[in-house]
Amino acid sequence: MSSEIEVVDEVESRDPAINGGGAAGGGVSGEASGIGAADESLRNDVYTAAAYGDMEKLQRLVEFEGCSVSEPDGLGYYALQWAALNNRTAAAQYIIERGGDVNSVDHTGQTALHWSAVRGAIQVAELLLQEGARVNTADMYGYQTTHVAAQYGQTAFLYHIVTKWNADPDVPDNDGRSPLHWAAYKGFADCIRLLLFLDAYKGRQDKEGCTPLHWAAIRGNLEACTVLVQAGKKEDLMMTDNTGLTPAQLASDKNHRQVAFFLGNARRLLDKRCDGNSRLGQLSKLGLAPILWCIILLLLVTYIHSAIIASELPRLTAGFGLLAWFGVFLASAGLVLFYKCSNKDPGFVRMNVHDPQSMKDEEPLLKIEINNPALLAGNWSQLCATCKIVRPLRAKHCSTCDRCVEQFDHHCPWVSNCIGKACTHL
Ligand SMILES: [Zn+2]
Structure with missing residues (x-):
């Protein structure tokens, strides 16, 4: 039975x-x-x-x-x-x-x-x-x-x-542990996604000074660590418990090498990016597109100035002149398209921003629908804890643009933009 x-x-x-x-x-x-x-x-x-x-x-x-x-x-x-x-x-x-x-x-x-x-x-x-x-x-x-x-x-x-x-969803128990601590400790990544979406506090420290990330690291739950780090900031990785240890140190203490490596790596990445306010950080966010654009423009101007209309060179025949200016036209068109490519919306998923003016009084402040079909089907990975949306399937969050992109492929540094759904019909 x-x-x-x-x-x-x-x-x-x-x-x-x-x-x-x-x-x-x-x-x-x-x-x-x-x-x-x-x-x-x-x-x-x-x-x-x-x-x-x-x-x-x-x-x-x-x-x-x-x-x-x-x-x-x-x-x-x-x-x-x-x-x-x-x-x-x-x-x-x-x-x-x-x-x-x-x-x-x-x-x-x-x-x-x-x-x-x-x-x-x-x-x-x-x-x-x-x-x-x-x-x-x-x-x-x-x-x-x-x-x-x-x-x-x-x-x-x-x-x-x-x-x-x-x-x-974010109440501490007698030891100061919230449901997020428990989900992280047990390694339930979907539960963590939902709790983060519901604004559970990632930095909450229990009686031992441990955050949810500490617990995920102690137990060596790689997926839990990944979800927490992706939704988090650099400070989450630097937090120390009452014995003065960070999540990465705890993971290597417990011999969870993969997790320790992941956390160390995440910290280096965040160090680089998120000194976001520093000039270097902003530059890396801008990507290579502006530099490329300037180089091409500079070469083009040089070409026109020193080859086509240079006074010290013999004058071009009509045929060659046409060819030369046609080249200039193609390069300029390329620049315009390149510019459009960098600035076009690659398929950002609309954010769930509550407009205080259009919002009626009786409208609940819930950021999450009660009967969302994706969530009822158990597709918890469609929750974006950063954008606070239930994104469509195959959409991913781009950490550089800090937006969710439909059919996200990758963030391209050359055009300084995401490659996503809208890029197929530019
Ligand atoms: Zn997102």
């Missing part, structure tokens, strides 16, 4: 969130998994019935044997929590109708909504919230539902409760 496997899994995967484990510990103890799965499904109580969504058994126990659904089991957990964990919407609905409290907390301070986040049970969460569950309840470790969703990489769940129910 597949449901047996599910429940065993669930007991194992529950543990880190219940025990907290602190970002540093985080070991899965899996002690509860020792119970035989077969025995468990046969157990005759409302908790098992709720966990398996066995409505027949649940109704029999409640209506004929007088079992209560509002009392915790031997371990201190509620039937509603078990139903929420396994996304048993019908069972949850029944339990609520029979007096189960959506806001009751177990001995760790977690509610059914916390448990629904473990496996991203959106339907049950929706039911719980509609029945009045509080979205920002914190457990004994200070974890809210958004923390649990980030700990288990439930990006769609997180998206749902933040956009629809205004859960706080």
Whole structure:
């Protein structure tokens, strides 16, 4: 039976969130998994019935044997929590109708909504919230539902409760760690993309002085580091924890060579570029196009002045003169096209700028649509944390132009512009 496997899994995967484990510990103890799965499904109580969504058994126990659904089991957990964990919407609905409290907390301070986040049970969460569950309840470790969703990489769940129910995506737990810390620690890159998009604070330091980038580096999560660095600034790479170490130093301490190399490299690149205010930085942003343009113009003028209309040379015949001026015409046309090429919009994706004048009062300030098809399909990489847009497929963010470009190919230093969608029909 597949449901047996599910429940065993669930007991194992529950543990880190219940025990907290602190970002540093985080070991899965899996002690509860020792119970035989077969025995468990046969157990005759409302908790098992709720966990398996066995409505027949649940109704029999409640209506004929007088079992209560509002009392915790031997371990201190509620039937509603078990139903929420396994996304048993019908069972949850029944339990609520029979007096189960959506806001009751177990001995760790977690509610059914916390448990629904473990496996991203959106339907049950929706039911719980509609029945009045509080979205920002914190457990004994200070974890809210958004923390649990980030700990288990439930990006769609997180998206749902933040956009629809205004859960706080950037709240620190008791150790000062936000959902972004957890997503970085566990290496859930999509979750990080979403949280950055929702304006989670990248520079937040926990009790140990660690930022999300520190945690991603400690665990050697290369993709997580990449996403954080791409959306970040040079300062993020220079931040030190309470022991005075930067993310790159921590990564090499833990022997994550790839990550250490990546972070070191990123810092050199940013050093170069982003002394953006310095003259060198601005020059590299300008690219080679102006220099090329000037050189060609200079050569052209020299050619006209010293070859075509030079007074000391013998006069050209009409035929040669025509040819010479035709060359000048071609070169000038080239210059004009070159200029257009450098200045043309290569297919920048329109930014999501809220115009304060055209904005009506009742318009929500949400930067993210509730039912964006790309996000519902789980294409989290279409989120740009810098431009704050959901970009089309195959669009990428150009770090030189600092804009998203449709069908981005590369940023060309020779024309000082991006090569993208619009370049195919110049
Ligand atoms: Zn962008």
